[in-house]
Amino acid sequence: MTDAATATPAMTAPPQRLPWWRRLLRDRAALMALVVLVLIFAAAALAPWLAPYDPYASSRKVMLPPAWAARGSMDFLLGTDPQGRDILSRLLYGTRLTLLIGLSSILVGGLLGSFLGLLAAFYARLDPWIMRLSDVLLSLPAILLGLALVAALGQGIMPVVLALVVSTIPDCARIARGIAMGIMKQEFIEAGRALGLPDRQLFTRYLLRNAISSILIFLSLRFGQLILIAASLSFLGLGARPPVAELGMMAAQGRDFFLFAPHIAVIPSVLILIIVLAANIAGDALRDVLDPRLQT
Amino acid sequence: MKPPVLEAMNLSKHYPVHKGILNRQIGAVQAVSDVNFRLMEGETLAIVGESGCGKSTLGRALLRLSEPTAGNVLLDGKDITTLPPGQLRDKRREMQMVFQDPFGSLNPRMTVRETLLEPIILHKVATGAAAEAMVSDLLKTVGLSDFHAGRYPHEFSGGQRQRICIARALATKPRIIVCDEPVSALDVSVQAQIVNLLQDLQRQFGLSYVFISHDLAVVRHIADRVAVMYLGRIVEMGDAETIFRDPRHPYTRALVAAAPKPVPGAALPDRAVKGDMPSALNPPSGCAFHTRCPIARDICARDRPDLRETAGKQVACHFPDEAATIPASVAAPMSGVLQQRLAVLDRRRAAQG
Numbered sequence: 001m002t003d004a005a006t007a008t009p010a011m012t013a014p015p016q017r018l019p020w021w022r023r024l025l026r027d028r029a030a031l032m033a034l035v036v037l038v039l040i041f042a043a044a045a046l047a048p049w050l051a052p053y054d055p056y057a058s059s060r061k062v063m064l065p066p067a068w069a070a071r072g073s074m075d076f077l078l079g080t081d082p083q084g085r086d087i088l089s090r091l092l093y094g095t096r097l098t099l100l101i102g103l104s105s106i107l108v109g110g111l112l113g114s115f116l117g118l119l120a121a122f123y124a125r126l127d128p129w130i131m132r133l134s135d136v137l138l139s140l141p142a143i144l145l146g147l148a149l150v151a152a153l154g155q156g157i158m159p160v161v162l163a164l165v166v167s168t169i170p171d172c173a174r175i176a177r178g179i180a181m182g183i184m185k186q187e188f189i190e191a192g193r194a195l196g197l198p199d200r201q202l203f204t205r206y207l208l209r210n211a212i213s214s215i216l217i218f219l220s221l222r223f224g225q226l227i228l229i230a231a232s233l234s235f236l237g238l239g240a241r242p243p244v245a246e247l248g249m250m251a252a253q254g255r256d257f258f259l260f261a262p263h264i265a266v267i268p269s270v271l272i273l274i275i276v277l278a279a280n281i282a283g284d285a286l287r288d289v290l291d292p293r294l295q296t
Numbered sequence: 297m298k299p300p301v302l303e304a305m306n307l308s309k310h311y312p313v314h315k316g317i318l319n320r321q322i323g324a325v326q327a328v329s330d331v332n333f334r335l336m337e338g339e340t341l342a343i344v345g346e347s348g349c350g351k352s353t354l355g356r357a358l359l360r361l362s363e364p365t366a367g368n369v370l371l372d373g374k375d376i377t378t379l380p381p382g383q384l385r386d387k388r389r390e391m392q393m394v395f396q397d398p399f400g401s402l403n404p405r406m407t408v409r410e411t412l413l414e415p416i417i418l419h420k421v422a423t424g425a426a427a428e429a430m431v432s433d434l435l436k437t438v439g440l441s442d443f444h445a446g447r448y449p450h451e452f453s454g455g456q457r458q459r460i461c462i463a464r465a466l467a468t469k470p471r472i473i474v475c476d477e478p479v480s481a482l483d484v485s486v487q488a489q490i491v492n493l494l495q496d497l498q499r500q501f502g503l504s505y506v507f508i509s510h511d512l513a514v515v516r517h518i519a520d521r522v523a524v525m526y527l528g529r530i531v532e533m534g535d536a537e538t539i540f541r542d543p544r545h546p547y548t549r550a551l552v553a554a555a556p557k558p559v560p561g562a563a564l565p566d567r568a569v570k571g572d573m574p575s576a577l578n579p580p581s582g583c584a585f586h587t588r589c590p591i592a593r594d595i596c597a598r599d600r601p602d603l604r605e606t607a608g609k610q611v612a613c614h615f616p617d618e619a620a621t622i623p624a625s626v627a628a629p630m631s632g633v634l635q636q637r638l639a640v641l642d643r644r645r646a647a648q649g
Contacts, residue, residue, distance in 0.1 A: 187400035190361055195415045195464070196388030205414075209405040 023289045030285025033278040040275060044096040051089035052077075056243050058084040063261045081250070081264050082257055083243075091271060094245035099275070101157060101239070101246075102227040105164035110219045112165075113172025118211060120173065121180030122203055131177070134170035142167035146233045160239040164226050171222065172215075179214045183207055213290040220283020224276035231272055247272050299373045300334035301504050302358065302391070302472050307331045307367035309350070309357045313577065325576045327353040329528040330367070332603075335472065338498065340505040342519035342536065344512065344551065348573060350528040351508045352396075355474045358506065359393055360384060371472075389419045392465035396477035398457035402449040408435070408460055409445035415467040434463040437500075438493060455486035462493065466501070474506045479514060491518055512555040516540055524548045527576055527584040534609020544607050544616040546589045583614070591618050 025031055043050060053059070064080040065072045066087075072079065078087040113134075120130040142163050149159035183189065184207065192206045231248025233239045240246035242253075247268040254265025308331070310324040327350040335341050343351045357364045360376065368377045376387055395401035402411060412431045416422050422430050432442050438459040449457055458478060465473050475494065479487040491514055497503060509515050515522060516536060523533040524545065532545040543549045571588050574580050580587050586596035595614055603610040606617075613619055 187395050187397050188403045190356075191393070191395060191401045191461075191464075192403070193361055194359055194388065194393040195468075196385040196418060197414070198385070201418075205406070206403055210403070 020289045024285060027285050027288065029281055030288075033281035033285065036274065036278040037282055040095060040271075040278070041099065043092055044099050047092035047096050051086075051092045053086035053089045055085060055089040055093045055245050059086065060084050063257065063264070065261065066263050066267075069263075078267055079261075079263050081253065082261075087250075087264065087267060090245040090250060091247075091268060094247045094250050094268060095271065095275075097157070097240060097245065098227060098230060098247045098272075101161055101164070101230045102223055105161050105168060105226055105230075106219055106223045108161075109165040109168025110172050110215075110222065113169040114176040114215050114219075116169070117173035117176025117178075118180045118203070118207060120177045121184050122199075122207055127177075130173065134173045137166055138170040138174075140166060142229050143233060143236070146238050147236075150238045155238065155241050157239060160230060160233050163233070164229060167229070168222060168226065172218070175218045176211065176215050179211045180207055183210045213287050216290065217283045217287040220279050220286065223283075224279045227272060227276055227279075298337060300370075301337050301372060302335040302506070303370040303373075304331050304333050304354075304358065305368045305370065307354070307357055307369065308365045309353050309362060310365045323577050326528050326579055327576055328357060328364075331525075331528075331530055333523055333530065333533065335504050335506060337471070337504055338502050340498065340507050340518055340520045342507045342509060342515040342522045343525060344509055344515055344522060345525035346510060346551075346573060348576070349525045350576070351510075351525050352476055353528075354525070355393070355476045355506060355508050359388070359391055359474055361393075386419075389421075389468040390470050391472040391474065392468060392470040394458070394461050394465050394473060394475045394478045397481055398454050398461055399449075399481075401461055402457060402464075404449055407446055407448055408440075411449075411460065411464055412445075412467055415464060419468045421468055430467070434467055437466065437497070438463045453486075454482050455489060458482060458486075458490050459493065462490075462497070466497065469501075470503070472504045472506070474508070476508045477510070478507075480509065480511060487514065494518065512540075512551065524551065527573065527579050529584065529612070530603065530610075531585065531612045532609065533603065538608050542607060542620065544609065544611040544619050545585075545613045546591055546619045546622055547585050549619060549622050583612070590622060591615055 024034070059076070059080060061073070061076065061080050062084045063082055064076050064084075066079045067074050067077045069079070076086050076088070078091065081087055081090065116130050116134070120127040145166055146160055146163035149163050150156075153159045153162075189202065189206055192202050197206075230239065231246075231251065234246045234248035235252040237249075237252070240249050242249070250268040251265050251272070254261070254263075254268070258265050307328060308326075309328040310326050312321045313323050313325060314320065315322045329350075331354060333341065343354060345351050353362065356362045358369055360369070364377060368375050370376070371387060371390060376384065379387065406414070409431055412434055413427055416427045416430055421427075431445060435442060435444060440456065440459055440463070444452075444456075449460065452460065458481075462478075478494070479490050482490060494505065495518060498505065505518075507515065507518060519536040521534065522536045522539045523530045524539070524547065525531065526547050532539065532543065532548045539548065540552060543552050574584065574587055580597070582595070582597045582600050583589070583592070584600075586592040589596065593614070599614070601612045601614045603612045604616075606613075607620075611619075
């Protein structure tokens with residue numbers, strides 16, 4: 001037996017733990033999803049500089065297929081739409097609007113909803129009130145609410161964002177409450193009380209800190225859903241008003257020409273798919289690196 | 297004589313039970329009823345009883361982790377049952393708790409350092425570099441090392457975690473620690489380490505323990521005094537030595553008899569206590585134990601016996617002298633084969649010297 005073996009194993013110093021971003025970069029799928037997301041966000045943000053054409057100007061070349069197709073032209077990499085507008089340019093501007101709608105509604109709705117849910121779990125006497133409020137909101141389907149809001153406020157981005165926020169709040173509240181209830185039952189909450197911690201610290205350090213990663217993963221999944229709902233709303237003709245470009249609306253416009261010019265509908269749809277998928281994978285990876293229990 | 301550091305006076309905790317759409321109260325679970333005891337400085341008072349007898353509820357009510365329904369808790373002779381939350385928080389510095397589940401009672405998102413710093417900063421025991429030094433001292437006190445401070449609870453074994461919990465309880469320099477089954481989730485070998493650690497700390501810091509346990513072997517080892525609980529009430533209380541040597545309540549006798557003994561070949565009584573514990577929602581009339589008691593008579597179902605001074609301890613039984621005749625253990629003769637084997641082992645041990 002060597003000297004090292006006779007010492008308590010715990011007495012040897014542990015290897016240094018990697019910082020969270022280094023661990024994130026080690027996960028291949030997550031890395032790819034992140035790169036894709038960053039690229040899409042950057043492209044959307046830089047749309048005015050990246051777009052080769054004015055997204056609203058017609059080129060007289062109508063329904064041109066993408067460059068790789070037989071009749072395609074290198075001048076219009078992704079082809080043109082029925083009005084002869086460059087699809088690549090419209091895609092860049094459309095992504096910008098879609099992401100903006102998705103992000104603003106997930107931020108406002110997610111924050112409000114999660115906070116309400118955590119509060120309901122933390123203070124049992126608030127629970128029935130918050131949950132009845134969330135039940136009321138839950139009974140309003142996002143698409144119907146969007147229709148109603150558009151009727152009341154007129155067509156535009158605001159009613160869509162409002163409808164998405166309202167539909168996100170009860171979902172987030174329910175999920176956050178469920179996560180928080182599980183945490184509140186654990187003994188360390190009582191241990192914190194026994195130490196004499198004031199409610200505010202118990203809420204942030206014990207409850208929020210343990211709930212945040214599960215809530216984050218839900219929000220990232222929900223972000224994908226919101227993009228889909230936003231796209232569906234503009235597919236139905238709500239939200240963005242033509243000629244403004246928005247991914248869902250672009251897909252809707254391509255619907256009529258699907259048989260002889262499928263690229264008009266398919267290209268924005270594929271982009272929606274990529275954004276949603278990347279957001280989900282990145283959210284999953286984020287949870288893995290944020291949860292100390294899942295680390296090896 | 298010094299006043300007791302902690303005193304419970306007629307402490308009760310009842311949980312109301314609601315039913316129906318009108319949410320009417322249909323009864324109450326009487327988890328703890330009329331408990332009285334005094335805890336002296338440097339003393340260990342063990343509270344024993346089977347699962348569901350209210351011993352954990354009692355521990356929580358003592359610290360006001362759940363508000364007592366009636367009665368008072370006195371800390372150094374001052375009532376803490378009516379303190380407003382702010383002042384109660386200050387008093388928590390004096391009384392800490394160690395929980396049963398070392399896996400659940402540490403915040404998984406806080407490193408050991410954060411966990412230990414929290415009470416130190418909160419109760420202004422120390423600040424800055426002094427607080428950091430204290431964390432390192434605490435870790436040493438409970439037998440851990442400095443480099444453990446940067447780790448998260450899930451990186452430790454059960455015994456190590458319980459050491460961290462003990463360190464956290466010590467951080468505010470309390471005088472009383474309520475230990476709620478602190479070793480029942482641990483291996484027997486680790487149990488011994490933790491119990492010894494608790495005893496060392498008691499000598500070192502003059503701590504008083506309320507030691508809640510169902511494990512009579514551990515209690516016998518650590519306790520100065522023992523209170524036996526049955527269905528929310530103390531049925532027998534006295535020095536550990538006399539309780540174990542000469543239990544006078546039929547329930548205590550049954551408990552002592554049911555505890556495994558480190559004697560090879562010793563048989564357990566066929567059935568120590570018959571039946572299950574009655575519901576605390578609807579406790580039996582009179583003496584709560586009369587439904588299972590081997591010496592119960594008519595009076596037992598009618599009148600509840602109070603705790604009375606008997607044979608050097610307090611017993612709540614109408615017939616404590618008769619109870620003393622119930623066999624507390626059954627001695628069985630060792631079989632011949634076992635005796636031979638033990639003899640072989642003894643010779644070996646002697647040969648190895």
